Amino acid sequence: MITRNLTPQLSQESGISDVTLYNWRKQARVEGIAVPADGKNPEKWSSEDKFAIVLAAASLNEAKLAEYCRQKGLYSA
Secondary structure (H helix, E strand, C coil): CCCCCCHHHHHHHHCCCHHHHHHHHHHHHHCCCCCCCCCCCHHHCCHHHHHHHHHHHCCCCHHHHHHHHHHCCCCCC
């Protein structure tokens, strides 16, 4: 499986500098928001990101949990 960083592509498409996108991701992590570098492969997420997902999902009902997991790439859409 080939993983790649989509930040440069997103930067080009959105007109937002890649430095700004990286800073936003870093800031979100500091605030405890799970923002895995590789949103498509949960096995490569850090322990901190996995734990943040568990905490965020703990209080969700079944429908909200399924929606949340799809957004995070844990379930296919």
